[in-house]
Amino acid sequence: MAGQKMLKFVDVARDMPEKRPPDLRRDDFHEIYAEYADDKAKEQSSRCSQCGVPYCQSHCPLHNNIPDWLRMTAEGRLQEAYELSQATNTFPEICGRICPQDRLCEGNCVIEQSGHGTVTIGSVEKYITDTAFEEGWVKPIRPHTERSESVGIVGAGPAGLAAADMLRRAGLQVTVYDRYDRGGGLLTYGIPGFKLEKDVVMRRMAQLEEGGVEFVLNCDVGDDISFDAIRGKHEAVLIATGVYKTRALEAPGVGSDGIVRAIDYLTASNRKSFGDDVEEFDSGELNAAGKSVVVIGGGDTAMDCVRTAVRQGARSVKCLYRRDEANMPGSLREVQNAKEEGVEFVWLSAPKGFTTRSDMAGTAVEVVGGVMVQKMRLGAPDATGRQMPELVEDSDYVEEADLVVQALGFEPEDIPTLWGAPELEVTRWGTIKAEFTTGQTSLDGVFAAGDIVRGASLVVWAIRDGRDAAAAILDYVDQGASVVAAE
Template identity: 75%
Template sequence: MAKQKMLKFVDLGREMPTKRAADGRTQDFLEIYGDFIEAKAEEQASRCSQCGVPYCQSHCPLHNNIPDWLRLTAEGRVQEAYELSQATNTFPEICGRICPQDRLCEGNCVIEQSGHGTVTIGAVEKYITDTAWAEGWVKPATPYAEREESVGIIGAGPGGLAAADRLRRAGIQVTVYDRYDRTGGLMTYGIPGFKLEKEVVMRRHEQLEASGVTFVLNCNVGEDISFADIRAQHNAVLIATGVYKSRDLQGPGSGAAGIVRAIDYLTASNRKNFGDDVPEYDSGELNAEGKRVVVIGGGDTAMDCVRTAIRQGATSVKCLYRRDKANMPGSQRETQNAEEEGVEFVWLSAPKGFAGDPVTGVMVQKMRLGLPDASGRQSPEVIEGADYVEDADLVIKALGFEPEDLPALWNEPALEVTRWGTVKADFRTHETAMPGVYAVGDIVRGASLVVWAIRDGREAADAIVGQLTQAAVAAE
């Protein structure tokens, strides 16, 4: 009788890949976690309980078949595990690195709920696809037959790229338009290299290009080409622009020099690590070296900023957040990594204004948590008379993102948006009120996760293929 490969969670504890020591990893922008060796990946995958109702799968936006590819990994059948993994996820190695597994699959693992420690799903997912790349199993899309129909995709972030891949596999001609000089969107210019090394994103660009996707980069829709022209050139259009408008801060001194947006700060850092010429970084405007840095916000973007500032050589890095640690929206794992690297979190604190121009300090008002608001979270309340000034030479605003006014930017008033400025689209097909125009990702959801954008892109691509096929049959 074959030895049982699974259900080893009783005897084996949870392990993550080796994490580089804080004093070493803060000297560069390389990823902080090592790779599982084959034996360790098999061992950790074998802890899966193969439960009858896999909550890990149901809490994954892509509904990845996690128990089955864990079992295949435990049995040493890694190529089969890869085929199963990529069947539902266009970029599993990216999700394995940057998904907040503690809030999704791992946080809902059955053995985690029973006190045995969750299966290390994200690290195994990363191991499977990194092995597939190393072994040459990852191939460009090769459709059975080419089709004449074409789709224009606006935005080369995860939603747009996932849709491009899916459409090419169906033989559809695809052109992707993007404002930046590289594809990937926030995966390239927002997320730092210590969470996602850029080669991981760039090789996906190369794969898509090899599969026949055409990229038109450095292209601002509404300036370099009109939305109407894109619609005229293609049978369908997919809007996947993401959200890039930063939420702003009000208060005295909020316009002072030295107060910068998180997206500008992170983009400058990522460009510098690509080797680009970045005058704003070289001048010190978007560089934390030798500065007292205060980051305002408690989400994942704030965590990216504080950890970037540490690596740039800031003399001190503090993060102000108006609620406490238990109520912050960012990943607890990222918060722990930041604390290990020397970031100081100042909980229950909010900016009231700013001193100096250039900025020399943040006027902070202390908060306490009161009654729950409509979302169920306790609302912060100001503690009167507890204000103080936090010294700062660089203040980074990481308060989240909002959609740009696309109907105005693109001179397209027929494009319907919600009261929040997000594009209205059907939640199943992702089609907008404009015939043949679809929208996915953050521009529909508001600022969200990469994994949700991938799901939207795949769903929209399938809907587009169905619509184009139906039209082609009707025309015969």
């Protein structure tokens, strides 16, 4: 049909943005994917089949209007595409970079299921908002009407920032408290620059600050300010701290020097990228340069660690995972990138303990020398349907290691105790007990969102939770205002 802009998936092949060669990208922390040119973004968007039931949209936690902004991009209506993308997603340029599209929107694309190769949704999403920033379409937050009510948000990660954005747009006064010296949470200090360059996060932080969101940084609730004081200052409070407590191994030798937590390792590396002085990095404690590195775990955090170690100049990098590749929880795309960069995966292997050696300086400190590995096989499925790993007898061996990074996931801190709020109810997993969709906790006017409610999860889910909680907080504040007006 003449003038047809869409449904070109039969004639136009899937084409990802150019990826830098492994031998070049191993030497720096820059993002590995190039940006689409305008014509290429239009071409790839035109492959969308505009299906009646868009599975890409239904499998997106934010239910982004993907077919519509793909069509607008194909038609050259890029500012409209940005406005539609921004309507459902507070940070589309971040999701376009770090979402596991292969498990969400792209993995459920109808033309992918028909064998034609999925639309490159994530790359187009990133392109739309990056272009919007360049063209000046992204404006500072300017509420139509300023309101006197205020909301305190504890945690400047994706859930807290998404809520802050929505509440500020509604005219509320918003203060965000965070323990770190920069906002962004794991976006800033957890995710490496080769997936998400830090100026992308800082650009959003600047937009929020310019829009009137107040940030109180280097502020540890429970120490620097009490939770009761925060509640007393604001009409409502949102807890969006995330989960930072590392799920640690219990095995012989686990306390030896050279066995570190993933969050500490990644934070040190990201701080160096900002030009900070990081004593633990400079001393070699959290630096993989010249070392044999073993990362234990199979999720996206483990992939961040192995790929960081490569860039720091490790002698060798191995990833130890107790299941096989098909059952790995991390993004398939990230696993492939790690393989290209020289990471060796040791499947069906679990740590049994750690061998140690004396410190080279002659002190009594024991330093890790290797990981005692026990081989596994997959047995019967568990309640989730995943096959359970089982021990293979008499298969143990030692994997040499100078640095071992534990990337086994994160658990919630004991917030009620840390904050002196025993009446704040938690689940049996330690996450905060909150109402579904609203985030209302057991305390009046206190809401919770993100990983601290659902457990360690994806950034896109944190954004969704933050937006949902913001809507509920707005309703709560409005009800309070109505009561005051009636009196």
